[in-house]
Amino acid sequence: MNPLPPTAPAPVAAPVPRTDAPVIDVAEERRRTAGAALTPHFNAAGAALPSHSVVSTVVDHLRLEEQRGGYEAAAERRDRLDDVYRSAATLVGATAAEIALFDSASTGLRVLFDALRPERGQRIVASSSTYVSHALHLMSTARERGVDLVVVPHDEHRRVDLAALETLLSDGIPSIVTIAHVPTSSGLVEPVERIGGIVKRYGGTYLLDATQSVGHLDVDVDTIGCDVMVTTGRKFLRAPRGTGFAYVRGSLLERLLPTAPDVRGARWTSVSTWDVDASARRFETWEGAIAARLGLGAALDETIQRGVAATEEWLVAAGRRLRAALSDIPGVTVADPDGTASAIVTFVIDGVASADAVVALARRGVRVVSVPATHGQWDLGDRGVPAVVRASPHVYNHDDDMTALLTGVAEISRGAGR
Ligand SMILES: Cc1ncc(COP(=O)(O)O)c(C=O)c1O
Numbered sequence: 001m002n003p004l005p006p007t008a009p010a011p012v013a014a015p016v017p018r019t020d021a022p023v024i025d026v027a028e029e030r031r032r033t034a035g036a037a038l039t040p041h042f043n044a045a046g047a048a049l050p051s052h053s054v055v056s057t058v059v060d061h062l063r064l065e066e067q068r069g070g071y072e073a074a075a076e077r078r079d080r081l082d083d084v085y086r087s088a089a090t091l092v093g094a095t096a097a098e099i100a101l102f103d104s105a106s107t108g109l110r111v112l113f114d115a116l117r118p119e120r121g122q123r124i125v126a127s128s129s130t131y132v133s134h135a136l137h138l139m140s141t142a143r144e145r146g147v148d149l150v151v152v153p154h155d156e157h158r159r160v161d162l163a164a165l166e167t168l169l170s171d172g173i174p175s176i177v178t179i180a181h182v183p184t185s186s187g188l189v190e191p192v193e194r195i196g197g198i199v200k201r202y203g204g205t206y207l208l209d210a211t212q213s214v215g216h217l218d219v220d221v222d223t224i225g226c227d228v229m230v231t232t233g234r235k236f237l238r239a240p241r242g243t244g245f246a247y248v249r250g251s252l253l254e255r256l257l258p259t260a261p262d263v264r265g266a267r268w269t270s271v272s273t274w275d276v277d278a279s280a281r282r283f284e285t286w287e288g289a290i291a292a293r294l295g296l297g298a299a300l301d302e303t304i305q306r307g308v309a310a311t312e313e314w315l316v317a318a319g320r321r322l323r324a325a326l327s328d329i330p331g332v333t334v335a336d337p338d339g340t341a342s343a344i345v346t347f348v349i350d351g352v353a354s355a356d357a358v359v360a361l362a363r364r365g366v367r368v369v370s371v372p373a374t375h376g377q378w379d380l381g382d383r384g385v386p387a388v389v390r391a392s393p394h395v396y397n398h399d400d401d402m403t404a405l406l407t408g409v410a411e412i413s414r415g416a417g418r
Helices: 026-031 052-068 070-076 078-092 105-115 132-145 162-169 192-202 290-306 308-327 354-363 377-383 399-415
Strands: 099-102 123-126 148-151 175-180 205-209 228-232 244-248 266-270 273-276 332-334 345-349 369-372 387-391
Touching (some): 070 078, 070 290, 162 192, 175 192, 345 354, 354 369
Parallel strands (some): 123 175
C-alpha cells in the first residue's frame, strides 16, 4: 500500500480532453443513473452501474411477486418476458428463437460447450484471451475426455495469429474454436470477423465469448460468423447481476441437444422418451430470476435506444483518452496492446501492487479493480504480469470522473517514491 502522505504537494493531473461525441448525452445518462453522482465508477467490465429504469423494472416485479406469487407474476408478465428474447436478438442480429437466457456467461458457455460434445479425435482451439472459468472447463474437458486442447499462438499485439489459426485448421481435424472477443485482462479486441472467415473456410464450430463486448462494441453474429455467442448482463449492458444470454445459430440448433435436458426446454413424452423445444430455450432451466430477466430486457432496450454504434464510438474514444492520459503520468505503464480500440484500460504503477492501487483509489472514492494473473494465465501469466489495474468507463462517466481517476493514480504513483 502506498497512500500519499498528507503533506505531499497536489500532483498535476493529466489534462482530460473534453468529450466531443455529441450523440451520447452524458448528462442525461448521469441523470438516469443514481450511482453516477455518488462515485467515479470505472468498473463497467466488472459490473456497471444500472439505470433507474432497470432497477425499477426489477423492483416492480419483485413487488408483483410479493402480491401475486412468483408463478402468477411471471404469467402476468409473459409478453414482456418474450420481449426480452426479441430485444436480445435485435441487439446481436439474431432471431428470438436463437436466443437462450442464462444466469451468467459462464453458465451459457458451459451448457453450450458441453452440448457440442467434444470427444477424442476432436480438437479445442482457444484464444490466449480465454476467460479463467471457461479455460478451466476446457482444460478439464480435455483432460477427462482425451480431447486435444490447443491455445492458438498470438501475434505481436496478442491477438489471435490468423496465419497460425489457418495452418492449424487446415489439417482437417474437427475443431471447436473458442475466442473471447475482448478479454477480462486487457482491452484487446480479437479480429473476430476474420476468425469467422477462417473457421468457415476450413470447417469447425465457432464459439464466441462476447461477455465484454456486447453493449460495448457492435456485435453482429452474422457479420462475425460465429455459431454460438454468449454474453452476460451486468457488464457493458448495465443489466442486473445474475443475467446473461446466448445465441445459437439456427442451423446448428437443429442438431445441438442439451446434455442435461430440463423441464423448461424439454417435454417428457413417455416412460423413456422426451423431446426438446424447437428454439434455443431447449438449453434453459425452469427456474430463473424473472425480475432480473425483465431488468435485462430494460437494459437491452436502453442499449438499443442509445445506439450501438454511438456507444461503441464513445466508449472506444473514452478508452483511448484514458490510456493517453495515464501514459503521461510518471511511473504508470499502460498494459494494453498498442492501438487498443476498447473501453477496457489496464495499467500498472511502478512499485505499487495493483491490488494496493485499487484500495488507494477506493479511499479517494474512485472504483476500479485489480485483475490478477490467476484470471488469465494464458494472457497475464504468459506475459509475466502478476496483476493489472483495470479501469472501464461507461457512458455515465463525465470528465470530472476521469480527472478524479487520473489525479488519484498520479498521487499514488508519486507516493511510491518518485
Ligand atoms: C471475457 C469474459 N468471459 C466470461 C466471463 C464470465 O462472465 P460471468 O461472470 O457472467 O459468468 C467474464 C467475466 O468477467 C469475462 O470477462
